[in-house]
Amino acid sequence: MPAGSIMNGCTGSLRSVHQDDFDTWRQIIDIGADLRLTAAQAAERTSGKHLHCIELWMPGKCNLHCRHCYVASHESKGILSKADYYRLTVQSVKDGLIDVVVPGMEPLLRRELWTVLDAARDAKARSVGLTTNATLLDKNAVRLHDSSLTVLNVSLDGPPKVHDRIRGHGVHKKLAQGVRTFRSVSDKRLLTNTTVNAENINCLVEIAAWSLEFGVDYSAFHPYELADEAENSLALTPPEATEGYAHLFESFRQGRTSSIVLEAEASTFWVIVKLAQRGILDDAHLVIDEAGFLFLRETCGDRELLVGLNFYPHHFIRTIRVADDGGISSCRSMARVGWHGIGDLRRNSVRELIHSPDAIRALELIWSEFRDAQRSLEGESLQWFLNFVGSKVESNPVEYFPRSFPVHNVAAA
DSSP, rough: OOOOHHTTTOOOOOEEOOOOHHHHHHHHHHHOTTTSOHHHHHHHHTTTTTTOEEOOOOOOOOOOOOTTOSSSTTOOOOOOOHHHHHHHHHHHHTOOOOEEEESOOOOOOOOOHHHHHHHHHTTTTTTEEEOOOSSTHHHHHHHHHHHHHEEEEEOOOSSHHHHHHHOOOOOHHHHHHHHHHHHHOOOEEEEEEEEOTTTTTTGGHHHHHHHHHTTEEEEEEOOOOOOTTTTTTGGHHHHHHHHHHHHHHHHTTTSSSSSSEEOOOOTTTTHHHHHHTTTTTTEEEEEEEETTOOOEEEETTTTEEEEOOSSSSBBTEEEEETTTSSSSEEEHHHHHHOOOSSSSSSTSHHHHHHHHHHHHHHHHHHHHHHHHHTSSEEEEEEEHHHHHHHHHHSSSSEEOOOSSSOOOOOOOO
8 A cells, every 4th residue: 555644544634834844754865865875874764763654464365366466476374363463553553653554465354354443443543544455345334434444445457347357357346336335334535546557557547537436535546566476567667657647637637537646656756756847746735644744736626636755665664564473564575575574563662673684674675676766767857856846845834624535533642
């Protein structure tokens, strides 16, 4: 799941960015981009700087085997018990990890999911996010509405033919029924979450238009990332991705789509830079949410377009993932080097593990990806982009209130 807290479930207002907000954001990027430092030194200086989010990984089995997925081949019975998940969730929130996320495999296959949702409520987590392929959503919609969930992310890869080509025959029909049922019983924030790749780059407008029709609050898009166990031929070149997003943004401005969130990771942040260089983001305002995520924001009627600027590595800096053995990890280290976590949160504290040599090495790998992406840009493109964002810091900040979703009262820890 992408990192932005629109997707994690934070529901507070957005405001324009103060200079100190921008300085904090840029400081992390400057450390990672400073080639006088090794990637390991960058990792040491940034690890654990702004931790607030915990992702509880429940692999088990998945009922789909999607072509772009790097986790479907990993099946596990799991080591953690339901009691372990409860204690880890409650303790993590007490330790400041107040945004709780349950990402893939398919969480609705796991009984432990409901334990985590109960624990998040008992601990008064600020937000609770869940990602699902939606094939089991129809029969779980009411229970999810009654839970502590604040945002539901549904994986959508395209219209029926494209979606089913990636995920399997008949999957889109089940997804549509699940979304329809969930929206009929719940007004909680609902997103479609699309990994943009060679199969669906020409379908982005169709995806966002479908989301608008089905009452989805946001269509979220993030570029495909290379992984050792996925079909990497689906990856896009920077020009291909930029052209697809440019068309999507134009359609948003014409009122043809839902609200949109564009996210990029350390290895794919070039897509945001390319959009800015083409002038596509010139009219956007710089805003920040309650979790400290920066976005470029544009509005059209009662809808908004948000471009997430948390493209530096968020895992081990803002987010940790708990593997099913109790250790901490990141989505990128899982994709690249294996599935076992670092340490064991049943015995070690978050602060102990986040600064361990193994965690530094995992973050070093992600900073290396960021640097590879940086080198792919022409000349001083990154510095130009950072200055472009800085030019949008307002001297008299104002409040913005997103209007495309209801604001729920979620207690902050």
